[in-house]
Amino acid sequence: MAISSHSSLTENNVAELICLQTHRLNDTGWRMKQKALLAENGALVLSNFLNKQALSSLQKEAQAGLADAYFNPQTHTVYLSKPDPDYDESHIRNRQLLSSKGCICDDQIADSSVLKQIYHHPLFQSALCDILGEEKLYPYADSLSSVNIHYARKGEELNWHYDNSSFAVTLMISPATKGGHFEYVQNVRKADDGDMGFEATRQIIDGETEIQRLSLGAGDLCLFRGRNALHRVSPVEDNSTRQLAVLAYNSEPGISLSSTAQQTFYGRIGSVAPA
Numbered sequence: 001m002a003i004s005s006h007s008s009l010t011e012n013n014v015a016e017l018i019c020l021q022t023h024r025l026n027d028t029g030w031r032m033k034q035k036a037l038l039a040e041n042g043a044l045v046l047s048n049f050l051n052k053q054a055l056s057s058l059q060k061e062a063q064a065g066l067a068d069a070y071f072n073p074q075t076h077t078v079y080l081s082k083p084d085p086d087y088d089e090s091h092i093r094n095r096q097l098l099s100s101k102g103c104i105c106d107d108q109i110a111d112s113s114v115l116k117q118i119y120h121h122p123l124f125q126s127a128l129c130d131i132l133g134e135e136k137l138y139p140y141a142d143s144l145s146s147v148n149i150h151y152a153r154k155g156e157e158l159n160w161h162y163d164n165s166s167f168a169v170t171l172m173i174s175p176a177t178k179g180g181h182f183e184y185v186q187n188v189r190k191a192d193d194g195d196m197g198f199e200a201t202r203q204i205i206d207g208e209t210e211i212q213r214l215s216l217g218a219g220d221l222c223l224f225r226g227r228n229a230l231h232r233v234s235p236v237e238d239n240s241t242r243q244l245a246v247l248a249y250n251s252e253p254g255i256s257l258s259s260t261a262q263q264t265f266y267g268r269i270g271s272v273a274p275a
């Protein structure tokens with residue numbers, strides 16, 4: 001299992017990677033404060049989470065990975081599920097939106113990468129657990145889905161959607177210099193009550209509602225609850241490339257991303273490590 005294979009990381013000096021003076025991962029009081037902020041806002045940004053040198057190393061790595069990124073522009077509904085024949089094609093339930101960003105996968109990122117050192121680090125995981133209210137966090141069982149770097153070039157975007165998972169952890173490597181904004185509206189649907197928030201969702205997609213923006217600088221860590229918050233990354237508007245790491249965890253061990261989702265997002269299907 002991936003966590004135990006990285007257990008030597010407990011020896012690592014995580015202070016070389018993360019700015020622990022500001023982000024006091026070891027401090028229970030600090031963790032509880034971040035937990036309260038996340039609960040209140042549905043989003044938490046830990047600015048300048050990475051130390052300068054770690055950020056610089058990650059930026060070089062991400063830039064080199066761009067040549068190997070998989071781009072597969074595709075349409076989807078905001079609910080990321082197949083159309084429902086009970087509604088017509090133009091209904092917000094079935095409306096098709098285009099997403100065009102690309103990515104590289106976990107097996108394309110070196111074990112020595114800053115991203116993987118942080119992702120597997122027991123202190124980082126334990127702080128995340130407290131902030132997110134999770135008992136334990138597990139990597140994906142498949143070889144592709146745990147750590148990804150997402151790329152959006154001029155005109156590319158991640159269109160409006162709700163997440164299936166209850167939380168997302170991302171690390172901004174390099175924001176676009178124009179466009180590429182993370183935009184969202186909280187509490188639009190109540191997925192667990194079966195309330196899909198159709199009208200409120202339509203108003204957002206059609207630009208009739210005020211939306212919020214998160215300002216994310218290079219080296220910022222972001223925790224976001226996207227199950228009931230509609231969100232997107234707007235199109236990049238210049239020749240910069242937005243580069244963002246996604247650190248994906250599960251609450252249970254042994255979970256793989258579905259083969260369909262792997263094929264769609266990565267263009268291939270990864271291997272599954274024995275339990």
Ligand SMILES: [Fe+2]
Nearest residue numbers: 162163226231
């Ligand atoms: Fe999302």
